[in-house]
Amino acid sequence: MKSSDLFARAQTLMPGGVSSPVRAIKPYPFYVERAAGSHLTTVDGTDLIDCCLGYGPLILGHAHPAVREAIERQLEKGWLYGTPTPLELDLAGVITGDHPAVEMVRFVSSGSEATMAAIRLARGYTGKQDIIKIEGGFHGAHDAVLVKAGSGATTLGVPDSAGVPASLVAHTRQVPYNDPEALETLLAEDDDVAAFILEPVMGNVGPVLPDDGYLADVREITAAYDVLLILDEVITGYRAGIGGAEVLYGVKPDLATFGKIIGGGLPIGAFGGRRDIMELVAPAGPVYQAGTFSGNPASLAAGYAALRHLHEHPEIYRRLDEATRAIGEAAADAGKGTFVRIGSLFKHFFRSEPPRDYREVKECDTEAFSRFWKAMLETGIFLPPSQFETNFLSAAHTTQDIEQIADAYRSCLFA
Ligand code: PLP
Structure with a gap:
């Protein structure tokens, strides 16, 4: 069947004919x-x-042959156990080794899950409720961050999603990127902010690059106001280089989120950061987080092979x-x-x-x-x-x- 015919049928089976909005190229996707x-x-x-x-x-x-071989080797051994696997230690070891700010890590299945959990953890750790994000920043498709979101939300002109409770969005504040004064002004007036989350390089409307010193300013301001800094490295992780934006720009977040490259092309996400914060994650602590597919062996094997290849080359x-x-x-x-x-x-x-x-x-x-x-x-x-x-x-x-x-x-x- 040709693309046009497939899309005609897809529209009868799936909303907009696609599994994710940005794929709905007009008049029909290939x-x-x-x-x-x-x-x-x-x-x-x-x-x-x-x-x-x-x-x-x-x-x-x-x-890529190295990643494909790793996946094939894993498939022979099965691809879901619902138990810990040695592979988790391999990938966690590489990620913590490459990112000085990431002392512990938890694997999840997507970047969205990673930012959702990191925000919950920041709230659990600080006991505060508000978060600040960047206007146009994209951190996935969950309620707290679907406010003036980039990516498909901006492309399709729906940066604020229907179906998100106003009471929930009230806890999501916004500041423009590259504007440390706006961040400081907001923090001076709102003493209930748990975390500031940002893409170090705006990847979902960009790349829009940080001004010289912007990320250092952000680090200094958040520390001064006792607000956790969450770097969303879902795009920049292993793309900005080994160690991501954290290493490239020399900024040390309290928490960081990952996805994309760390799974070698299979679904994955991860969040990590300071040990004293991460130790609040269940079962070590009271901040609940869980997932059937978290740390699934195929993604871990693919991700580990990809990261090893990047280290070797x-x-x-x-x-x-x-x-x-x-x-x-x-x-x-x-x-x-x-x-x-x-x-x-x-x-x-x-x-x-x-x-x-x-x-x-x-x-x-x-x-x-x-x-x-x-x-x-x-x-x-x-x-x-x-x-x-x-x-x-x-x-x-x-x-x-x-x-x-x-x-x-x-x-x-x-x-
Ligand atoms: N954070 C950033 C910076 C992203 O670019 C994305 C996805 O594009 C996400 C989070 C969400 O990741 P996922 O699509 O794996 O849920």
Whole structure:
């Protein structure tokens, strides 16, 4: 069946025809038959260079041999036990070893679960109720953080979800990114704040980069007001480098959340941080958290294999940085909009200056983006279909892929 037919049927079976909103590309999404390395093959027989990479987890590309072998080895031994496994210690050891702020870790099944649990833990630890998030920050699809959320929520124009109790949202306060004064002002007036949660680099409307010193300011201000700092590293973890944004920017959070890359492309999430806080998590302490699929062996095996490969090949990060620089140079030739990148995250914003916060991101010309996105797809390059989602590169993108992407930027931005 062709993509158009599959989507017609999907719309009768699933709301909007999809399993997650941002996939509902108009007039219909392409359906993927298989993927390998940097390429997707659709059911319609089209070959695409993939710069979406499952929205970030696949830093090694599709079906990377080391990860595939680890999954296959695990499948032979079964894939769900409902008991602890030695694999948990392997992955927990790598994550705690790479992140000085993460002394203990708990595995869950998604990034959303990780931020939900980290927020509960912060409330349990401090005894306070409010949280502060960044306007346009995205931390998953649970109630407390679905307020002015980025990602698909912004793309579809529903940054505040129906069905979220007003009483609950009243405990979620917002400040603009890159504005330490706004954070300090809010903390001075609200003495019931348990935690400030932020993506160190805004990945879900960006990348929008932190101003010099912003993350250090945030650390200082939260500490001064006895508010826990939660770094949401679901995107930046192992993408900003080994040790994520914590190490790249030298900022030490009280808690951190992870997902995406740490599962090697299988579902996973994790939260971790200071031992004295983590020891409040059940069964060690009174903050309840649990999950049937938490720490599932296949995800742990895949994640461990991926992280080991990154440790063994740290040159991957330099290569990816050079690759996005080359694409950025091609984009700059067009003299239209502005290209922002950090490592393997990149985006062309249809706005004259790099945005510094959500308000500025929303000033982008989304119609120009749509035309550009379609033109890129026609040349065989799949970018996430929104001005408000970051693009990703993987170690599997070849020099030829990068040249093709750079050429496409040149031609599609000039069009
Ligand atoms: N936090 C951030 C920064 C994310 O980018 C995402 C997902 O894109 C999440 C949390 C939620 O993760 P998941 O989609 O695995 O629930």
